[in-house]
Every structure is written in structure tokens, then in C-alpha cells.
Amino acid sequence: MPELPEVETMARDLKKAIVGKTIRKVWYDWPKMIHLELENGRRHLGHHPASRTMFGRKLRGLKVVSVSRRAKNVLIGLSGDHILAVHPKMTGHFLSGQWIMRGGKPLPASYGLSRRQAEAIREKVNSYIHFLLWFKDGSMLGYSDARKFGRIIFGAKEKVLGSKELSSLGPEPLGSDLDLPALRKILSSSRGRIKQMLLDQTKIAGIGNIYADEILWTSKVHPLRRANSLSDGEAKALFNNIKKVLTSAIKMRGTSMSDYRDASGESGGYMRLIKVYGREGEPCLRCRMLIKRIVIAARSAHFCPRCQRLA
Ligand SMILES: [Zn+2]
Incomplete structure (x- = not known):
């Protein structure tokens, strides 16, 4: 998608x-x-x-x-x-x-x-x-x-x-509306899993399954963590990586996992920078531990069980 x-x-x-x-x-x-x-x-x-x-x-x-x-x-x-x-x-x-x-x-x-x-x-x-x-x-x-x-x-x-459809959307992740205090507020008011919070378009708009997994891996946060349980340091890492991952994906003109093409009909270039999404059973690019895939609310989540600890 x-x-x-x-x-x-x-x-x-x-x-x-x-x-x-x-x-x-x-x-x-x-x-x-x-x-x-x-x-x-x-x-x-x-x-x-x-x-x-x-x-x-x-x-x-x-x-x-x-x-x-x-x-x-x-x-x-x-x-x-x-x-x-x-x-x-x-x-x-x-x-x-x-x-x-x-x-x-x-x-x-x-x-x-x-x-x-x-x-x-x-x-x-x-x-x-x-x-x-x-x-x-x-x-x-x-x-x-x-x-x-x-x-x-x-x-x-x-x-x-x-x-x-358009009035219920949360702030743009790359806009000035989503600064660190705003993200902290969203996190502390969300009791659900962090992965689901990132996908919730009414909380932050525009992030989907691929980039949520990439952002969480880069931030070393387990997808099943409760959003309101993140430490100050983890919230800061998450904030920086939301901006970093999305900005670099835009620069590469997106990811073509399946059907996505740009207006000239060409694939996006971010695919080769993907760290964790779709890499189940392959070694983590940080620690070589094998990447795991689990299902959260009917969506798959990919993570490294060593870099992204649940507790
Ligand atoms: Zn790892």
C-alpha cells in the first residue's frame, strides 16, 4: 500500500x-x-x-x-x-x-x-x-x-x-505540528501497542506497515510495547527516526514492494534501503539475530528479537 x-x-x-x-x-x-x-x-x-x-x-x-x-x-x-x-x-x-x-x-x-x-x-x-x-x-x-x-x-x-475521511486525520509526521512534545503527548495518551499507534491515522497521518516497522527497528523499540510505556530516550529516538526514515524514503521516491509506481511508471528506490520489513528469517543488519515476523491486529510486524526487547 x-x-x-x-x-x-x-x-x-x-x-x-x-x-x-x-x-x-x-x-x-x-x-x-x-x-x-x-x-x-x-x-x-x-x-x-x-x-x-x-x-x-x-x-x-x-x-x-x-x-x-x-x-x-x-x-x-x-x-x-x-x-x-x-x-x-x-x-x-x-x-x-x-x-x-x-x-x-x-x-x-x-x-x-x-x-x-x-x-x-x-x-x-x-x-x-x-x-x-x-x-x-x-x-x-x-x-x-x-x-x-x-x-x-x-x-x-x-x-x-x-x-x-480528511477531517479526522492526525498531524503530518514531517510537519511542524509534530514536534517532540506533541509526539510525547500522543504516546502518553495511547494505551495500545506502539505499532498500532503508528498505523492509527487519527494519531499521526501517513505512516503504514512498511515504514512503521522500519521506524521501530531503527529506534530499537519492540512493536508490541505499549505506546505509553516508552522512556524519554525511546520517545526521542522514535521522533528522530519518524522524520529520518520518511525523509530518506521520499528522497528515494518511495518503496515498490508490489504495485507502486511513480507517475512515469517507474519503481521507487527505497527498497534497497529496507532494514527489516519483509526480511523474516534473515539476519538483523545490526546484530545478525534472525528477524521475526508476528501478526498484530491482522497486520504483520517484522522486528529483531535482540535489538527490540519487549521488557
Ligand atoms: Zn538486531
């Missing part, structure tokens, strides 16, 4: 690719993904008869004015104070490319693309296009999502940002 560094990479790529462009046409074929936030606070899904035509009609003619990220959402700011908030969930990602419609399905095309880009959009992982935008300058933006769990919300900026 794309986490903060992958979604940040998507947003930065999109910023370069689409800001200033005007939407000419919209297409989607998976109505469950499409959420239309109405002025009266209600919401229609894409299969609702009203939103079928409304969604495309409302987007047409709008200009992209900004692209940013909030937690694991890409926020595409549009003229008239509208916004598209896209949560890629398990396997969603954006692609700059060209497609032509054949029998109601988009097929990758190559005009105007570099050879590498044209090849990338033909890769299997990039071929699950369920949402397309055509811009007036002839360029296109595709959204590929193999598992189809992604969510695309469109509406007035104020309404979308105030929706339950």
Missing part, C-alpha cells in the same frame, strides 16, 4: 505534470471509486444516476491550480475552489501517458511520449486504468488500480476537506 513517501512522490510528479492544465474530458469505469461530495453535505457514489453525468460535467473546464498531499491522499486543487482528493489505498497510482479508447477500454498509446514512458504504461502493473483525465493541451493523466480499492472524491474544497 502506498504510504506517505509514495504518495508524496505521486503528488510531486503530478505537480510538475498537470498544474496549469485545463480538464477537457473525464472517463471512469469503476463507479464505486467515485465519490461526489454535494453542497448539502451528502455524497453520491459514481453509480448513482445523478453523479454519472454530473461528475464528468462538473470537472470539465476546470483548471488544475495545485497538487499537494495530506496523509495518504493526493489533493488536486481545481479552479472555482474545487478539489479532487485521491486515496490510492492498496494498489492505486497515477501515470502520465497517452491512451486511446477501444471498445470502451483505454489502450496505451505512444504519441508524444518518450520510448521509456511508452514502455512503462504498457507494463502489467500500470495497465489497470480505471480513471482518465484528458487535458486541453492534449496530455493525459491515468489512474491505474489493480485491486480497485482506491477512492476519488470530488467536490467543493471546503466540503471535501471537511469530510469524515
